Amino acid sequence: xxxxxxxxxxxxxxxxxxRVTQKTIAAELGVSIxxxxxxxxxxxxxxxxxxxxxxxxxxxxxxxxYVPNRAAQALKGKAxxxxxxxxxxxxxxxxxxxxxxxQERLHANGYSTILVGFSDRQIDSRDLNQLRQHLLDAIIVxxxxxSWDAFGEIRSTPVFRIGHGVEDEPCARxxxxxxxxxxxxxxxxxxxxxxxxxxxxxxxxxxxxxxxAMQAAFEKRGMSVSSHTSSLRPYFELGRRFAMMEFNPYTxxxxxxxxxxxxxLGVIKGLTERGIKVPDQVKxxxxxxxxxxxxxxxxxxxxxxxxPSLIDRIIERIRNQDFxxxxxxxxxxxxxxxxx
Amino acid sequence: xxxxxxxxxxxxxxxxxxRVTQKTIAAELGVSIxxxxxxxxxxxxxxxxxxxxxxxxxxxxxxxxYVPNRAAQALKGKAxxxxxxxxxxxxxxxxxxxxxxxQERLHANGYSTILVGFSDRQIDSRDLNQLRQHLLDAIIVxxxxxSWDAFGEIRSTPVFRIGHGVEDEPCARxxxxxxxxxxxxxxxxxxxxxxxxxxxxxxxxxxxxxxxAMQAAFEKRGMSVSSHTSSLRPYFELGRRFAMMEFNPYTxxxxxxxxxxxxxLGVIKGLTERGIKVPDQVKxxxxxxxxxxxxxxxxxxxxxxxxPSLIDRIIERIRNQDFxxxxxxxxxxxxxxxxx
DNA sequence: TTGTATGCGTTATCAT
DNA sequence: ATGATAACGCATACAA
Numbered sequence: 025x026x027x028x029x030x031x032x033x034x035x036x037x038x039x040x041x042x043r044v045t046q047k048t049i050a051a052e053l054g055v056s057i058x059x060x061x062x063x064x065x066x067x068x069x070x071x072x073x074x075x076x077x078x079x080x081x082x083x084x085x086x087x088x089x090y091v092p093n094r095a096a097q098a099l100k101g102k103a104x105x106x107x108x109x110x111x112x113x114x115x116x117x118x119x120x121x122x123x124x125x126x127q128e129r130l131h132a133n134g135y136s137t138i139l140v141g142f143s144d145r146q147i148d149s150r151d152l153n154q155l156r157q158h159l160l161d162a163i164i165v166x167x168x169x170x171s172w173d174a175f176g177e178i179r180s181t182p183v184f185r186i187g188h189g190v191e192d193e194p195c196a197r198x199x200x201x202x203x204x205x206x207x208x209x210x211x212x213x214x215x216x217x218x219x220x221x222x223x224x225x226x227x228x229x230x231x232x233x234x235x236x237a238m239q240a241a242f243e244k245r246g247m248s249v250s251s252h253t254s255s256l257r258p259y260f261e262l263g264r265r266f267a268m269m270e271f272n273p274y275t276x277x278x279x280x281x282x283x284x285x286x287x288x289l290g291v292i293k294g295l296t297e298r299g300i301k302v303p304d305q306v307k308x309x310x311x312x313x314x315x316x317x318x319x320x321x322x323x324x325x326x327x328x329x330x331x332p333s334l335i336d337r338i339i340e341r342i343r344n345q346d347f348x349x350x351x352x353x354x355x356x357x358x359x360x361x362x363x364x
Numbered sequence: 365x366x367x368x369x370x371x372x373x374x375x376x377x378x379x380x381x382x383r384v385t386q387k388t389i390a391a392e393l394g395v396s397i398x399x400x401x402x403x404x405x406x407x408x409x410x411x412x413x414x415x416x417x418x419x420x421x422x423x424x425x426x427x428x429x430y431v432p433n434r435a436a437q438a439l440k441g442k443a444x445x446x447x448x449x450x451x452x453x454x455x456x457x458x459x460x461x462x463x464x465x466x467q468e469r470l471h472a473n474g475y476s477t478i479l480v481g482f483s484d485r486q487i488d489s490r491d492l493n494q495l496r497q498h499l500l501d502a503i504i505v506x507x508x509x510x511s512w513d514a515f516g517e518i519r520s521t522p523v524f525r526i527g528h529g530v531e532d533e534p535c536a537r538x539x540x541x542x543x544x545x546x547x548x549x550x551x552x553x554x555x556x557x558x559x560x561x562x563x564x565x566x567x568x569x570x571x572x573x574x575x576x577a578m579q580a581a582f583e584k585r586g587m588s589v590s591s592h593t594s595s596l597r598p599y600f601e602l603g604r605r606f607a608m609m610e611f612n613p614y615t616x617x618x619x620x621x622x623x624x625x626x627x628x629l630g631v632i633k634g635l636t637e638r639g640i641k642v643p644d645q646v647k648x649x650x651x652x653x654x655x656x657x658x659x660x661x662x663x664x665x666x667x668x669x670x671x672p673s674l675i676d677r678i679i680e681r682i683r684n685q686d687f688x689x690x691x692x693x694x695x696x697x698x699x700x701x702x703x704x
Numbered sequence: 705t706t707g708t709a710t711g712c713g714t715t716a717t718c719a720t
Numbered sequence: 721a722t723g724a725t726a727a728c729g730c731a732t733a734c735a736a
Contacts, residue, residue, distance in 0.1 A: 043520055045729055056707045061731060072705060089517055091496040095435035095444075096729035099712045104435075106498075109479075114464035117457065117655065124454035127479050136494050139449075139467050139479045154476050156431040158446075177429050180383050260659050289659065296661050315457070316656050319600050319629065321636050385713055396723045401715060412721060436713035439728045 044088045052084050060085075064092065098159040105134055107342070108155040108181070111141030112167030115258065118285065118312040119166050122331060126164065129335045133343070135161070144257055147174045162342045168230040182347035184338050188230050196341070197351035198334060202234050205327050206241035208358045209281065209309065213247065216364070218278035218307070220248050224266055224291060225283040227255040234283045234311065250277070259286035267294025276306050279364060285310035285317045285326055292320060292363065307364035322362035329356050384428045392424050404432065438499040445474055447682070448495040448521070451481035452507030455598065458625065458652040459506050462671060466504065469675045473683070475501070484597055487514045502682045508570040522687035524678050528570050536681070537691035538674060542574050545667050546581035548698045549621065549649065553587065556704070558618035558647070560588050564606055564631060565623040567595040574623045574651070590617070599626035607634025616646050619704060625650035625657045625666055632660060632703065647704035662702035669696050
C-alpha cells in the first residue's frame with residue numbers, strides 16, 4: 025500500500041461540521057422544538073397545525089438536510105427499526121447469499137441491519153455483547169445450533185432462527201422440512217432407477233439429521249445406502265478429498281447425495297480431476313442451491329431454499345410484533361439440473 | 365411455510381422484561397447512579413473510589429447482565445464504535461467475501477457493522493438515509509463509482525472507499541494498482557509465449573480502466589489485443605454467453621483475459637460446454653480471486669486482493685481518527701493456477 | 705394553535 | 721469518596 029502522495033492535504037474536518045437537529049430548525053424558524061418535532065413525526069396534521077407552518081418546517085428541515093437521530097428516538101422507546109443479523113458461517117456462500125437478500129429486504133422495509141458473523145465456528149455469548157448494546161427490534165439468526173447458550177443472556181429482544189435448534193428454544197424458528205426433501209429426492213432417484221446411494225456429509229448433528237432423513241426415505245424405496253462422514257473443512261475440500269481418496273470407481277454407487285452444495289461441488293471437482301464423468305458414471309446432488317451450483321460444470325441438482333417468502337414472512341412478523349415462540353418447517357423444492 | 369402446531373402458545377413477553385440499566389444497579393446497591401457510571405466507565409480507580417466499592421458494583425452489574433446502552437452513549441457524544449458498510453453489489457461473491465472478512469475484523473476490534481448493500485445497481489443518496497440516522501464513526505464503501513452524488517449529503521461522517529472513485533472525492537480511497545497488475549500479467553503471459561490476447565469485460569468505466577491498462581501492457585510487449593465488451597448481467601452469464609456465441613475456435617487467441625473472476629468462470633463453463641479445453645486450447649485469467657476460483661475446474665489464474673492488510677489498515681485509521689482525504693493504490697499479486 | 709416540562713440512559717461538572 | 725444535576729436529541733403529556 026503506497027500513497028500517491030498528492031492529495032493528503034485536504035483533511036477531514038472531524039466533528040467541526042455540526043449535525044442538524046430539531047433545535048437547529050426551531051431556532052431557524054423561531055418556533056419551539058416541540059412544534060418541529062410534531063411536524064417531523066407526522067403528528068402535526070391531526071393535532072391542528074396550519075399547513076403553512078408544516079410546509080415551512082418541512083422546507084427548512086429539507087434545506088438543512090435534517091435526519092432524525094435514531095439513538096435519541098430509540099432512547100425515547102420508539103422502535104429502533106434496527107435488526108441484528110447473526111451468521112454462524114459467513115464464509116459459506118449460502119449464508120452470504122442469504123444475508124444479501126435479507127439485508128436488501130430489510131432495507132426496503134425501512135430497517136437497518138447490524139451484522140455479526142463468523143466463519144466456521146460456534147458463537148459465544150460474548151460475541152453477542154455488541155448486539156446487546158444496541159436497541160434492536162429483533163435478532164435474526166442464520167444457522168443451526170444444538171444449544172441456546174449463546175443467546176441465553178438476550179432476553180429483552182425477540183429472536184428468529186432460520187435453521188435447526190433445540191426443542192424448547194425461546195424463539196421463533198424456521199426449519200427445513202428434511203423428511204419432505206428426502207421423500208422428494210427418493211422419488212426422483214427412483215424414477216432415475218438409482219439402486220445404490222452413498223451419502224457424503226460433514227460430521228455435525230444437523231448434517232446427520234438431514235442424512236438420516238435421506239437414508240430412511242431411500243431405504244423405504246428399496247435402495248441400498250452407505251455413508252461417508254468427515255470433519256474436514258471447508259466443505260468443498262471435504263467433498264473433493266472424498267472424491268479423490270475415498271470414492272471407489274470399481275464399485276461405484278449410482279448417486280452421491282451430499283448434505284450441502286459446497287460438498288457436492290467439491291465432489292464433482294474431485295471426480296472430474298480423476299477423469300470420472302458426472303453424471304454419466306455417477307450422479308451427484310447437493311442442498312441449498314448456492315449461486316455457483318447453477319454455474320458449475322455440470323450444473324448441480326440440489327434443493328432451493330425459499331428465501332424470499334421466508335424473509336418477507338419474518339419481516340411481516342417483526343412489523344406486527346408477532347414474536348410467538350415455536351418452530352415452523354418450510355419446504356425446499358428440488359431443482360433438477362445436469363448433475364443428476 | 366406450515367406451522368407445526370404445537371408450540372405457539374409460549375409467546376414472547378414483549379417489553380415486559382426490563383432492561384438492566386445503571387439505575388437498576390444503583391438501586392440494588394443503594395448508591396447513586398453517578399457512582400455506578402464512574403465504575404463502569406473505568407474512571408473510578410483514578411478518582412479514588414475504594415476498590416471494595418468498585419468490586420461490588422462490578423459484581424452486581426455482571427450478575428444482572430448489564431450492558432451499556434449505545435444509544436445513550438452515542439447521544440452523549442461518545443464514539444459509537446459503529447461503522448456503516450455500503451456495498452454496491454452484494455450478489456457479487458467478491459464483495460460478499462469482503463464484507464464477511466471486514467465484518468469479522470471490525471467485530472474483533474469492538475466495532476459494530478451496519479450493512480447497506482444492493483445488487484447490481486448504482487446507489488442513491490436516499491438509500492443512505494438509513495445510515496445517516498445512525499451515529500456512525502465512519503462509513504466504508506465497497507465498490508467503484510464515477511460520481512460522488514450519493515454521498516454528497518453525508519458530511520458529518522468520514523468515508524473510506526475501496527474501489528475507484530472521482531479524482532477529488534472528499535474521502536479516503538484505496539484503489540487497485542491497475543497498471544502494476546497489467547505489467548505483472550504481461551510478463552507472465554510473455555513467459556508463456558502468448559502472442560494473441562482477447563479481453564472480455566463488462567461495459568462500465570472501471571472495467572474499461574482495467575482493460576485499458578492491460579491492453580497497454582500487452583501491446584508494449586508486442587502482443588496483439590482484441591476486446592469483447594458486453595453489458596450483460598450477471599457477469600457469469602456475460603462470460604458464458606461470450607464463450608458460447610462469440611468465441612471463434614478457428615482463430616482462437618492464446619488467452620482470454622477477463623476483468624473479473626465471475627466473467628472468467630463463465631467463459632470457462634461456456635468453453636467446456638463447447639468441448640473446448642482450458643488451458644490446452646485457450647488460457648483464461650480473471651481478477652479478484654473469489655472463493656470459487658480456486659475451486660473451479662480448472663482452477664482460475666487471477667489476482668488476489670489483499671483484504672487483510674487493507675482492512676486492518678483502515679480500522680487502524682479509524683481508531684486513530686485519521687480521516688485524511690486522498691487515494692492510495694494497493695498491489696494485487698497474480699496467483700497462477702491451472703487455467704493459465 | 706403552540707410552548708413548557710419531563711424523561712429515556714449515560715456521562716460530566718458541579719457540589720458536598 | 722460520593723451524590724445531585726445538567727445535557728445529549730427526541731417525543732409527548734400538559735399548559736396556555
